[in-house]
Amino acid sequence: MTDYAAPSAYASRQRSRTGQIALRWLLYALLCLFALYYLMPLFVMVTTSLKSLEEIRTGSLVSLPRKVTFDAWATAWSGACTGIQCEGLRPYFLNSMMLAIPAVALSTLFGALNGYVIAQWRFKGANLIFSLMLFGCFIPFQVVLLPMARVLGMMGLAGTIPGLIFVHVIYGLGFTTLFFRNYYVSIPNELVKAAKVDGAGFFRIFWSIFLPLSLPIIVVTVIWQFTQIWNDFLFGVSFSQAGTQPVTVALNNIVNSTTGVKEYNVDMAAAIIAALPTLLVYIVAGKYFIRGLTAGSVKG
Amino acid sequence: MTPILDIKNLCKSYGPVEILKDINVSIVPGDFLVLVGPSGCGKSTLLNCIAGLEPISGGDLFIGGRNMTNVSPKDRDIAMVFQSYALYPTMSVAKNITFGMKVRGVDQATQKAKLAEVSKQLQIEPLLNRRPGQLSGGQRQRVAMGRALVRDPKLFLFDEPLSNLDAKLRVEMRTEIKRLHHDLGASMVYVTHDQIEAMTLASKIVVMKGGVIQQIGTPAEIYNRPQNLFVADFMGSPAMNLIPAKAQKNGNGTKIKIDREAGGPLVLTDTNNPDLPEDVILGLRPEDIAEAGYRTGEHVQTANCLVDIVEPAGADTFVVSQLGGKEVTARLHAETKATPGQPLEFAFDLGKVSYFEPESGQRVS
Numbered sequence: 001m002t003d004y005a006a007p008s009a010y011a012s013r014q015r016s017r018t019g020q021i022a023l024r025w026l027l028y029a030l031l032c033l034f035a036l037y038y039l040m041p042l043f044v045m046v047t048t049s050l051k052s053l054e055e056i057r058t059g060s061l062v063s064l065p066r067k068v069t070f071d072a073w074a075t076a077w078s079g080a081c082t083g084i085q086c087e088g089l090r091p092y093f094l095n096s097m098m099l100a101i102p103a104v105a106l107s108t109l110f111g112a113l114n115g116y117v118i119a120q121w122r123f124k125g126a127n128l129i130f131s132l133m134l135f136g137c138f139i140p141f142q143v144v145l146l147p148m149a150r151v152l153g154m155m156g157l158a159g160t161i162p163g164l165i166f167v168h169v170i171y172g173l174g175f176t177t178l179f180f181r182n183y184y185v186s187i188p189n190e191l192v193k194a195a196k197v198d199g200a201g202f203f204r205i206f207w208s209i210f211l212p213l214s215l216p217i218i219v220v221t222v223i224w225q226f227t228q229i230w231n232d233f234l235f236g237v238s239f240s241q242a243g244t245q246p247v248t249v250a251l252n253n254i255v256n257s258t259t260g261v262k263e264y265n266v267d268m269a270a271a272i273i274a275a276l277p278t279l280l281v282y283i284v285a286g287k288y289f290i291r292g293l294t295a296g297s298v299k300g
Numbered sequence: 301m302t303p304i305l306d307i308k309n310l311c312k313s314y315g316p317v318e319i320l321k322d323i324n325v326s327i328v329p330g331d332f333l334v335l336v337g338p339s340g341c342g343k344s345t346l347l348n349c350i351a352g353l354e355p356i357s358g359g360d361l362f363i364g365g366r367n368m369t370n371v372s373p374k375d376r377d378i379a380m381v382f383q384s385y386a387l388y389p390t391m392s393v394a395k396n397i398t399f400g401m402k403v404r405g406v407d408q409a410t411q412k413a414k415l416a417e418v419s420k421q422l423q424i425e426p427l428l429n430r431r432p433g434q435l436s437g438g439q440r441q442r443v444a445m446g447r448a449l450v451r452d453p454k455l456f457l458f459d460e461p462l463s464n465l466d467a468k469l470r471v472e473m474r475t476e477i478k479r480l481h482h483d484l485g486a487s488m489v490y491v492t493h494d495q496i497e498a499m500t501l502a503s504k505i506v507v508m509k510g511g512v513i514q515q516i517g518t519p520a521e522i523y524n525r526p527q528n529l530f531v532a533d534f535m536g537s538p539a540m541n542l543i544p545a546k547a548q549k550n551g552n553g554t555k556i557k558i559d560r561e562a563g564g565p566l567v568l569t570d571t572n573n574p575d576l577p578e579d580v581i582l583g584l585r586p587e588d589i590a591e592a593g594y595r596t597g598e599h600v601q602t603a604n605c606l607v608d609i610v611e612p613a614g615a616d617t618f619v620v621s622q623l624g625g626k627e628v629t630a631r632l633h634a635e636t637k638a639t640p641g642q643p644l645e646f647a648f649d650l651g652k653v654s655y656f657e658p659e660s661g662q663r664v665s
């Protein structure tokens with residue numbers, strides 16, 4: 001009995017090994033397919049943006065450019081028309097910068113402070129406030145458009161970049177607070193106690209002890225907020241006016257306002273330019289992003 | 301003298317749970333108060349209340365004669381070593397130690413001098429540039445000590461500051477703390493689980509159980525005259541023998557009858573304590589039971605008991621026998637001839653005896 005069982009067990013093990021290898025290859029193939037699927041649009045965008053209009057008309061969508069030209073990029077950056085003006089994306093790109101950088105910085109800073117208070121200075125109602133802020137994360141933005149427009153009007157910030165910054169800071173706070181609170185809640189409260197005994201006050205403790213600990217979560221928050229704010233269209237289109245539109249709105253205008261022949265290469269180049277900063281942030285800080293999301297408690 | 305620390309009717313609850321109940325403690329400047337008690341009895345909580353890190357639910361707290369009940373920790377002029385060390389993870393050891401001085405605006409030169417002094421004292425000079433994460437438990441503990449010692453506060457609070465050190469270092473640090481206490485004349489509140497630390501360091505011991513103070517007294521009082529069965533059992537190692545017995549008045553003495561394994565009850569005559577209840581628990585420390593002939597004195601009485609176990613421990617030999625249905629440990633000299641299964645004549649020093657009421661557990665004399 002056992003004499004027969006041994007080789008058959010061996011064979012079945014062998015078979016299952018081949019099965020495993022096959023499964024693994026299948027998995028890889030599938031993953032490659034997905035990756036291709038995701039990269040396809042980018043590929044098309046990049047190649048199209050490097051072709052001349054002539055070539056786009058005559059060639060196929062997925063073929064490589066026969067002659068690489070950066071004309072479309074130049075036009076997208078400084079010549080494309082967004083309605084009546086034809087200054088390209090540049091002024092709007094600067095608008096977005098002026099909007100996103102302070103908004104990200106402020107919302108991250110306030111989120112850190114909020115998280116610090118809620119996690120480490122437990123006061124009566126801290127949990128309630130935290131729940132309410134969490135709730136704020138899930139309010140659909142369409143709901144707040146009209147009230148916000150009115151508030152901005154009353155503050156005299158309607159249609160200005162500071163107004164947009166204000167909106168983004170307010171609506172970013174829910175998430176930034178959540179991030180920092182969850183990070184700080186795993187830090188032992190004894191640190192605050194020891195610092196209090198050492199004579200440090202609220203801000204001193206935050207500045208000297210908690211901020212230096214927070215690099216991973218700051219990176220996560222900055223990436224998150226930057227992506228949100230840079231890519232935002234709804235607030236941008238609702239609360240800006242002619243000179244203050246962010247790049248996403250301008251992009252839309254470029255694509256939609258061309259009359260006559262559609263300049264696909266310019267549209268593609270403009271879209272890539274508009275997306276570049278978020279891409280850059282991911283590449284520079286992405287490593288910390290993963291690390292920050294999984295970072296647990298702080299020992300020691 | 302105004303007490304340096306005066307706690308009056310302090311209560312502390314977390315929500316509905318009462319952790320500390322009606323605590324009254326007072327120490328004068330230069331006192332070394334040691335808090336002992338089983339795990340979870342509220343020692344750390346009491347320290348936190350003294351430091352002002354936890355609000356108290358009732359009572360008052362005075363430091364240096366000033367009512368500190370509602371004063372913030374930084375204005376209480378205390379230094380504290382935390383049970384969990386609580387070192388600042390992103391700062392070097394040196395920065396950890398000087399942080400308090402920096403916050404308080406002490407000048408650079410003094411900071412440097414103080415740092416050099418304590419790091420020498422605590423043997424952490426080679427570690428000054430490391431982060432806490434790169435230290436062993438014992439090293440962290442010393443850094444935590446250093447953070448407190450650079451200050452010159454009214455009151456030091458120590459929460460088991462030596463628990464993670466090896467035996468040798470612990471003895472050294474114990475001596476160091478004692479010397480420090482002596483030199484600075486500082487007042488200290490000190491939590492420990494170590495009996496020897498408690499006995500050697502304390503000028504006053506507080507024994508707690510379940511958030512209630514069981515006894516306050518000098519180490520000698522706590523050791524020799526425990527107020528109840530809990531204190532008797534908790535302090536001392538090996539623990540005090542607590543033997544159920546029957547007391548009977550007999551002329552100007554009291555006959556104490558104790559059940560024994562063989563040879564009828566053991567009878568001792570106590571001439572010190574005339575008024576004992578009929579049922580008592582007799583408490584006698586192992587070192588107050590010796591081999592007959594090795595202990596003399598007015599109140600020493602001898603009796604035969606069967607030896608169960610013999611445990612040589614170097615300097616002493618511990619001998620266990622059965623009395624009153626309990627295992628009774630005697631601390632004999634190292635060369636004793638006691639053999640398991642054989643009777644031996646013991647000397648009981650009734651001058652050191654404690655009696656307890658079995659029901660309430662309270663001391664009766």
Ligand SMILES: Nc1ncnc2c1ncn2[C@@H]1O[C@H](COP(=O)(O)OP(=O)(O)OP(=O)(O)O)[C@@H](O)[C@H]1O
Pocket residue numbers: 314317319337338339340341342343344345346383
């Ligand atoms: N924040 C809190 N909320 C609720 N209960 C708490 C809290 N902190 C401590 N306790 C409880 O208070 C009691 C006393 O805790 P404490 O830390 O003072 O004990 P301890 O005597 O220091 O013990 P150990 O010797 O183990 O350090 C424990 O039962 C603990 O569970």
Ligand SMILES: [Mg+2]
Pocket residue numbers: 343344345383459
């Ligand atoms: Mg404790």
